[in-house]
Structures are given as C-alpha cells and as structure tokens.
Amino acid sequence: MNKLFYPRLAVINIKKNSKTYFPFILTCICTIMMFYIMHAISINKGLDGASGSESLKTLLFLGTIVIGIFSAIFLFYTNSFLIKRRKKEIGLYNVLGLEKKHIAKILCFECIFTSIISLTVGLIGGIILNKLMFLLLIKMLNFKVSFGFSISVPSIIKTLIVFCSIFFVTLLSNLFQIKILKPIELLKGSEQGEKEPKTKWIMTIIGLAALCGGYGIALNVKSPLAALTLFFGAVILVMIGTYALFTAGSIAVLKFLRKQKNFYYKTGHFISVSGMMYRMKQNAVGLANICILSTAVLVMLSTTISLYIGMEDSLKLRYPxxxxxxxxxxxxxxxxxxxxxxxxxxxxxxxxxxxxxxxxxxxxxxxxxxxxxxxxxxxxxxxxxxxxxxxxxxxxxxxxxxxxxxxxxxxxxxxxxxxxxxxxxxxxxxxxxxxxxxxxxxxxxxxxxxxxxxxxxxxxxxxxxxxxxxxxxxxxxxxxxxxxxxxxxxxxxxxxxxxxxxxxxxxxxxAAGREGFLSLYGGLFFLGIFLGALFLMATVLIIYYKQISEGYEDKERFEIMQKVGMDKSEIKKTIRSQVLMVFFLPLVFTVIHIAFAFPMITKMLAVLGLKNVNLFILSTAGTIVVFATIYTIVFSLTARVYYKIVE
Known part of the structure; x- marks a missing residue:
C-alpha cells in the first residue's frame, strides 16, 4: 500500500469532518496561545524590581497551572465527542477491509496533523500577542519597566511538553476505544444511549440535598474568615448538586411533564420532551458543564472587576x-x-x-x-x-x-x-x-x-x-x-x-500601599480576564458540539416527521422549543447559583479590603447581562447549524 495513503486519507477525513474538527483545532490554538502567554509573562524578567512583582509572578504561575489542567480536561472532553461522531465512519472502514492497525495509523496521522497545526499556529499567535498582553498588564498595574520584543524559549518548551502530552493521551484513548469495540459496535457508536433512562430518585434526592447544603452554607456564613474556610466545601456541594440534578433530576422533571396530559400532548412539547428523554444522560453532563463553567466565568469576572475598580476605596480604608x-x-x-x-x-x-x-x-x-x-x-x-x-x-x-x-x-x-x-x-x-x-x-x-x-x-x-x-x-x-x-x-x-x-x-x-494593591488586584483582574475568556470559550464550544450532536441524532426523526405531514414551520417551532428548554436551563441555574453565592462572596471580598457591596452588585449585574447577551448570540448561531443539519 502506498506510503502516502494513510496521510492522504487522514487529510481527507479532517476536511470531510471540518464542521467538528475546525472548532476543535481553533480551541487547541487558543488554549496553547493562552498557556504560552501566561507562562511567558510569569517568568518575564521585565517585572523584576517592580513593587509586588514576586506575588504577581506567583499569581500568574498559578494561572498557568490552572490553564494547563483545564486544557487537559477540556480537550480530552471535546475529543471524546469527536471520536463518538467518527465511530460509524471508522466502523465502515473496518467492514470495508481496513484492519484496526490500519485505522490506528490513520488516527495517528490525524492526531499528528491537528497537533502540528495547533502547536504551530498557537505558538506563533502566542509569541505575537505576548507583548500586547504584557503591555496591557503593565498598563493595568501602572508599572514602569523596560521591555522589548522577545521569544521565551522556556515557555515554548513547557507549552510543547504539556500539549504534546495532552494530544498523546487523547490519541491513546482513541486507539484503545477502537481496539476494544467490534465493527458493529463502532457502526452504532454514535447511536448509543437510546434506551429510556430510569428515574433515579436517590441521586435526585442527593442532588437536592447537596445543592441545599451548598446554598445553606453560603447564606448562613457569619464572617469573612468563616467564608474563606467554607467556600470550597460549598462549591463542591453545589457542583455535586448541579451534576446530580441535571443527570437525574432533569429526567424526573421530564417524566413528570410527560404525565401532564395538557402539556405533553401538544405537538411541540410531545416531540421535545420525548426526544430529550432518550438522550438526557448524554445531554445532562454537557449541560451541567455549561452551567458550572458559566458560573465560574461570572464569579471570576465580577469579583476581579469589583476589586480592581474598588481599589481606591480599599486603599482609603487601609490608609486613612x-x-x-x-x-x-x-x-x-x-x-x-x-x-x-x-x-x-x-x-x-x-x-x-x-x-x-x-x-x-x-x-x-x-x-x-x-x-x-x-x-x-x-x-x-x-x-x-x-x-x-x-x-x-x-x-x-x-x-x-x-x-x-x-x-x-x-x-x-x-x-x-x-x-x-x-x-x-x-x-x-x-x-x-x-x-x-x-x-x-x-x-x-x-x-x-x-x-x-x-x-x-x-x-x-x-x-x-x-x-x-x-x-x-x-x-x-x-x-x-x-x-x-x-x-x-x-x-x-x-x-x-x-x-x-x-x-x-x-x-x-x-503610595506604597497603592503599588501593592495594584500588583495584587491588577494581577487578579488580568488573570480573571484570561481564565474568564478560557472558560467562556469552553462554554461556547460545548454548546456548539451539543447542538451538532443533537442535530445529527434528530435528523432521522425529523425526516420521519416531514413524511408524516409536519411542515417546516412546525418542525422549526419544535426545534426552537427543544433547544430553548435544553440550552437556557444552564443559564437560569447559573444566575440562581450566583444569587445564592452573593452573600458569601461579599464576605470573602471583605478579606481583600472591598466593602463596597453596591459596586459588587453593579459588577455582577453587568457581567450577567454581557454574558447572557453572548450566550444568546451563541445559541442563535448554533441553532441555525442545528436546523441546517436536521432540515
């Protein structure tokens, strides 16, 4: 067989699946850029000598670790979506005569090509934008430092090590899945999860208890020091509650709606509820991820914006x-x-x-x-x-x-x-x-x-x-x-x-206090913007992939609907009802999470010297409005992709 056969087939596969591969590669590029920039700034010698530079560098280095860990988890998650969408195609190759070792070679070349493109473009973009981001940070901190254009070799090496490792692990995961599955399982890989899930009352009760526990801690915490101690416990409880309620509680709600005849036996509701019922296990995890990431974005941005804007108030309190x-x-x-x-x-x-x-x-x-x-x-x-x-x-x-x-x-x-x-x-x-x-x-x-x-x-x-x-x-x-x-x-x-x-x-x-405050609050604001952008990008990609996944799974069902007499306007209305129910639920839960967390966060901000609650209210409200607008735009654009698939 021609040596170029596998590379060519890999390129053809990437082009053919561009609708799913392009967003994945774009995400890889962005995370690589962010990792390089954050690491390069954290070791930039231009910061040496400035007031508070050591604490700032430590803060940025911790940000680098967070970006690296999140990138590994998120890219592994999105890769699982890609391989699921490809299982039918891979199974077809197997049926047509390609052995699994040949398929493994194709997957290896696909991984190599996407890795090379992502790393090359990501590093070039990171090197170009690094100076701009450094200038932005210096402006925010009001530092007076000398700097010029430079390429951070240690940051390039660190980025290559981290992301080559991530790509290698995802490849091993894909190869393992291909190895253990039979051709018939591969052909039906993207159609799994069609059995109606059972109502898991125990998990639903656990979810409710965990969520109420987290909310209770947030509402009843008495002092800032207690808030610092209990915050992560409350976060874990809310996360457990969110996953449990989206996974089990949503099914319980859907089955409850199905019992409401006046609601259920309407064309749009009937199709939406029954359609969601059969895939809720897969949807629930993605929706819970969207909810938690959205909450993280809002908390990070609202708190860091408040701290940065309210710095002078904190300074006057500390230095009368x-x-x-x-x-x-x-x-x-x-x-x-x-x-x-x-x-x-x-x-x-x-x-x-x-x-x-x-x-x-x-x-x-x-x-x-x-x-x-x-x-x-x-x-x-x-x-x-x-x-x-x-x-x-x-x-x-x-x-x-x-x-x-x-x-x-x-x-x-x-x-x-x-x-x-x-x-x-x-x-x-x-x-x-x-x-x-x-x-x-x-x-x-x-x-x-x-x-x-x-x-x-x-x-x-x-x-x-x-x-x-x-x-x-x-x-x-x-x-x-x-x-x-x-x-x-x-x-x-x-x-x-x-x-x-x-x-x-x-x-x-x-004056000295102002320099220290600028270093801390400016660094937190810069880090908040970076991580907020990263989590927002992850949220957008999950929404996009969930819409595509829903579209492909619904395509055959909606073809049947057209054959039985439903016109396009009815189908579009049904789609809108279903998508609205699914994708705006995380946004609603996000706002609820923020509302309950508000008293606890205000007490934690008091530890950092911010006691202007009205400023935090305005920052939080503004952040929610901007985020909801972006969320709605993303929803509208991805809904079009969904409709094009099912139409």
Missing amino acids: RDIMISTRESNKNQIQKLDEVLNSSLKNNKVNMKDKLYYLDNSFEAVKKDGKFLSVKKNLGNSNISMIEAIPVSDYNRLEGKNITLQDNEVILFSKVKNYTSDTINIDNKSFKVKQRLDKPVSSLNNAMTDMVDTYVIFVNNIDTVGKNGFKEYTIGFNINGANKEILSISDKLNKKFSENKIKVNAESA
Whole structure:
C-alpha cells in the first residue's frame, strides 16, 4: 500500500469532518496561545524590581497551572465527542477491509496533523500577542519597566511538553476505544444511549440535598474568615448538586411533564420532551458543564472587576492618611520620644504635616459565652471568637469633634453584630453600661477587622481596665503635600530615622500601599480576564458540539416527521422549543447559583479590603447581562447549524 495513503486519507477525513474538527483545532490554538502567554509573562524578567512583582509572578504561575489542567480536561472532553461522531465512519472502514492497525495509523496521522497545526499556529499567535498582553498588564498595574520584543524559549518548551502530552493521551484513548469495540459496535457508536433512562430518585434526592447544603452554607456564613474556610466545601456541594440534578433530576422533571396530559400532548412539547428523554444522560453532563463553567466565568469576572475598580476605596480604608505610623511602644515616654523624632525628621526634610490624627488602642481576642466576653491570649480555633478594640474616649472626642464624658463603668460601643442588643457589655467579669451606640465606624480609625470577625469597638475612660493581655498600639497618621514619589521618600526616611533612634515602629504610606494593591488586584483582574475568556470559550464550544450532536441524532426523526405531514414551520417551532428548554436551563441555574453565592462572596471580598457591596452588585449585574447577551448570540448561531443539519 502506498506510503502516502494513510496521510492522504487522514487529510481527507479532517476536511470531510471540518464542521467538528475546525472548532476543535481553533480551541487547541487558543488554549496553547493562552498557556504560552501566561507562562511567558510569569517568568518575564521585565517585572523584576517592580513593587509586588514576586506575588504577581506567583499569581500568574498559578494561572498557568490552572490553564494547563483545564486544557487537559477540556480537550480530552471535546475529543471524546469527536471520536463518538467518527465511530460509524471508522466502523465502515473496518467492514470495508481496513484492519484496526490500519485505522490506528490513520488516527495517528490525524492526531499528528491537528497537533502540528495547533502547536504551530498557537505558538506563533502566542509569541505575537505576548507583548500586547504584557503591555496591557503593565498598563493595568501602572508599572514602569523596560521591555522589548522577545521569544521565551522556556515557555515554548513547557507549552510543547504539556500539549504534546495532552494530544498523546487523547490519541491513546482513541486507539484503545477502537481496539476494544467490534465493527458493529463502532457502526452504532454514535447511536448509543437510546434506551429510556430510569428515574433515579436517590441521586435526585442527593442532588437536592447537596445543592441545599451548598446554598445553606453560603447564606448562613457569619464572617469573612468563616467564608474563606467554607467556600470550597460549598462549591463542591453545589457542583455535586448541579451534576446530580441535571443527570437525574432533569429526567424526573421530564417524566413528570410527560404525565401532564395538557402539556405533553401538544405537538411541540410531545416531540421535545420525548426526544430529550432518550438522550438526557448524554445531554445532562454537557449541560451541567455549561452551567458550572458559566458560573465560574461570572464569579471570576465580577469579583476581579469589583476589586480592581474598588481599589481606591480599599486603599482609603487601609490608609486613612498619606502616611500611617504605628508602634507597640505605647507608654507616655515612648510616645513622647516618637513624636519628637517624627517632628524633627519632618522639619529637617522641610515637610509640613497636616490632617494629623493619633490615638491609642488596646485590641484583644475574646470568647463569647452566655453573652459575656472572656479575653484569651491565643485564638485556639474557637468559632465564637470575637475581637474587642478599646480606645480612650478622649481620642474619640478629638477625632470626632465631640465632648462626651464617661463614668468608669460606661462605654461607647460600635459593632456590626446585629444580634447584640444588650445595654451592657461584660468583659472578663467586668460589666460596662453602654451609654451610646454608634451607627457607623469612626472613619479615621483603621478598623480592618470590623468585617473579618465579630468586632466590638469600645470607647472607655482608661484602656487598661480591659484586656490586660491585649496588644496596645499607638497610631499616628498625617497627610503631606507632594506626589507619590515624595510620599514614598518621606516614608523611607522616617523608617530609617526611627531605626537609628531604636524606636520600633512601622511607617507605611498610601503610595506604597497603592503599588501593592495594584500588583495584587491588577494581577487578579488580568488573570480573571484570561481564565474568564478560557472558560467562556469552553462554554461556547460545548454548546456548539451539543447542538451538532443533537442535530445529527434528530435528523432521522425529523425526516420521519416531514413524511408524516409536519411542515417546516412546525418542525422549526419544535426545534426552537427543544433547544430553548435544553440550552437556557444552564443559564437560569447559573444566575440562581450566583444569587445564592452573593452573600458569601461579599464576605470573602471583605478579606481583600472591598466593602463596597453596591459596586459588587453593579459588577455582577453587568457581567450577567454581557454574558447572557453572548450566550444568546451563541445559541442563535448554533441553532441555525442545528436546523441546517436536521432540515
């Protein structure tokens, strides 16, 4: 047999199956490009030296790992669709005289050709777009780095290793399937799953329980720290519930609809329900994948957009003034020495201090039991742990321009704990009367913990009367005239001066904080865009393949419908009813998932400093609208492909 016979036949097969092969190759190209770009940026030496570059590189490298793992799973999944569509064709080759070893050679050449095309175009595209993506990242982070056009050889090698391995494993899987199946099984390979599935009540109940459990955790989580701990457990429960309900619950619903005579015995509904019933096992997994990927896209984009846009709000919360100085050396002599060194240093550098704030605080952890608080030296993982922060009422009066006097057994209280309504607060068996409750925190205070755990800020006459083992801290904050560069310089000089005078302080500037925030939030936003695009592409491809799969499986059935007298308009109406029921169900579930996850996600964002819930609502709503629009466009385009197949 001619040596070129197998390569030629492989090329003919790829061309003949272009409707399914082209989207697969395009997906391979895009994932290869994304992997190369992400890896190349993560090892780009141009980022070295920039503030927060190490954490940014780590973040991008983790993104590379996620892209690699997802690419392997997703390409293996789409390959299983391709080989299923090809089984009949391969079985025909076998019947016509080609041995399985000959068919294996054809599949090998097909894999080689698609791999070469994907890797070549993907790497070239990645190399070309790498600089553009790097420029975009630098713009987002406001980094000033030197760079030029370069080709990352380590990234090329890593990309070749990862994707050659993926292509090789998918080829082995295809060859194994061909080897174990008989010709008759190959001929009917794409027609499997025609038996009516049974109603799996146990799986349906498990799915409902898992989904309710995940939703319950999301709705009832009390603090951001608890949200971080429970988030992945809730995600796993929701994923289990989604797969179980799409697989078993959908069948139970369809059988319920079949029992509703007024609904079922209508032409469109009859065909849609009965048609979906026989293939629901195959449809369900694909639809659940669409739902989970869609949820991942929306969560990633809405959270990273909110963090990036709300960065200035987070910065102001963390740094109420341009420069913030804090020290644990809080007795009068130490405070006096710190003030003297600070004023002297600012005077020598000809810097004027303005909008000065200063206060003492004593913060400590306490376990709440029977409405009373008992201070503890160390958090032992108790779920009832609270944070208490005591501040002199004199500092409160100065910060807020008030003139409130307190008795030794009286406090002013601020807390976001809604169920704490008592008129007294008992700390270490000392009872204090709550003279006044504050509706909002004192804006000048750096109360980063108020949203992390149950926090109680009390203003008292003497902070030494509570929390004897607490952490006492003296904080000074002030603004200066100057750009970020001058603020950074003054902050560095102050730290040096304090060190020379052996004063243990931590002087931070909003300018330095901004660089760190940009590095973290900008990196997350960049990664969110990348992974969001990857998951969106996967969602589109699954929808496309499911439409094609549905079309080929329905073709013969709709030919029968035309023969028994149904006209094209009735068939088109039936198609629309079926496709709408199938492909918009994941979108509905996605929005429901997001709605239930919203309270938990807002608490997790508080850990990263974002407390602007309205911003997150707008970001989430906007992301849903854009995604639903794209989803509808994809649905409309793929529905046309479906109709062309069955028509």
